[in-house]
Amino acid sequence: xxxxxxxxxxxxxxxxxxxxxxxxxxxxxxxxxxxxxxxxxxxxxxxxxxxxxxxxxxxxxxxxxxxxxxxxxxxxxxxxxxxxxxxxxxxxxxxxxxxxxxxxxxxxxxxxxxxxxxxxxxxxxxxxxxxxxxxxxxxxxxxxxxxxxxxxxxxxxxxxxxxxxxxxxxxxxxxxxxxxxxxxxxxxxxxxxxxxxxxxxxxxxxxxxxxxxxxxxxxxxxxxxxxxx
Numbered sequence: 209x210x211x212x213x214x215x216x217x218x219x220x221x222x223x224x225x226x227x228x229x230x231x232x233x234x235x236x237x238x239x240x241x242x243x244x245x246x247x248x249x250x251x252x253x254x255x256x257x258x259x260x261x262x263x264x265x266x267x268x269x270x271x272x273x274x275x276x277x278x279x280x281x282x283x284x285x286x287x288x289x290x291x292x293x294x295x296x297x298x299x300x301x302x303x304x305x306x307x308x309x310x311x312x313x314x315x316x317x318x319x320x321x322x323x324x325x326x327x328x329x330x331x332x333x334x335x336x337x338x339x340x341x342x343x344x345x346x347x348x349x350x351x352x353x354x355x356x357x358x359x360x361x362x363x364x365x366x367x368x369x370x371x372x373x374x375x376x377x378x379x380x381x382x383x384x385x386x387x388x389x390x391x392x393x394x395x396x397x398x399x400x401x402x403x404x405x406x407x408x409x410x411x412x413x414x415x416x417x418x419x420x421x422x423x424x425x426x427x428x429x430x431x432x433x434x435x436x437x
Contacts, residue, residue, distance in 0.1 A: 210344055213357040215300030215377070217261045217430045225304060225356045226434075229324035231317060233437075240431035243413040251409055256316060257307040257434040258380040258412040259300075260419065265374075267423045276395055284396045288383040289313055291331070292340035293392025301353050303377040305343070306390035306397075307434055310381050323348040340392065375428050380412040387411050409433070 215221060219237035227233060240258065241247045262268065289309045293302045309328060311317040319325045327346065331339040343349055379390040380400075387403035403411040413431075420429050 209294065209296050211296035212298045212301070212350065212353050214297040214375070215353075215357050217259075217375075217377070217432065219432045221356060221359065222259065222300070222304065222432060224359065225301075225352075226308060228322075228352055228356070229304070229308065230319040230322040231308065232320075235317060235434065235436055237432045237434055240413070240416075240433050243417050243431075245410070248409050248413055251433045252435040252437065253409075254405060255409050255433045255435045256311055256381070258416065259303050259307065259432045259434070260378050260380060260416050261375055261428060261430040262378075262419055262423070263374050263426045263428045264376050265423055265425045267425050271422055272394065275398070279396070288381075288388055288390075288397050290336055290390055290397040291343070291392060292336045292395075294337075294340040294344050298343075298353065299377040299392060301343075301349070302392040303379040303390065306379040306392075307381050310383050310388075310390075311434075314383065323352060380415055382408050387415065389415065 215225075219239055222237040223235075226235065226237075237259070238252060241250060289306070291302065291305060291309075293299060295301075305324075305327075308317060308319070308324065312319050312328070319328075323346070327343070327349065331342050334342060376391075376393070381388055381390060382403045382405070385402055385404065387400040387408070389398040389400055391398070400411070400415050416429070416431055420426065
């Protein structure tokens, strides 16, 4: 498996990344300081996605495998937009692709010409696995990810590509009135029930809290929100 350098959970870094991918400067990531209502109201609105970070522990792996086993006989839906992660340490990029891919498809975010717009065009007729392989072979995307992961906006030293990181990013996005979890390590997008633009922040926070409560052995939990300034 090809490995990239992992991204830091830093809203400035993620904001810089999406701007380089063709998203306008009015969109940015901000820290989610907590999941209680009094902290959620600090998140600027509209908020269209959460990027959630958690640690891949033995318990987290047990939960993932159990979930996949329970759905193995269910056909995988063609919607929403989801791709398989085939690159080690690329979960930050995969989470961004899932958030922006679905939000651009719904027309809520527009993209200027560039590598991401071209990538979406190139994979429109591909399977999720083929789309992941297409990303793996994209030199432009690899270079963009590398530049972001080692940029001056990072507050910590970047790990090497050879390091297998245990912290993992996923995206939470509302698509057609449903809150979906997008994780390239799983075998499909996971529905977490109905949501709306008015309730998305609270609903996404509840999913994050569920992750935390299911795995008390986890240590590194963090979230960022994609918002319009």
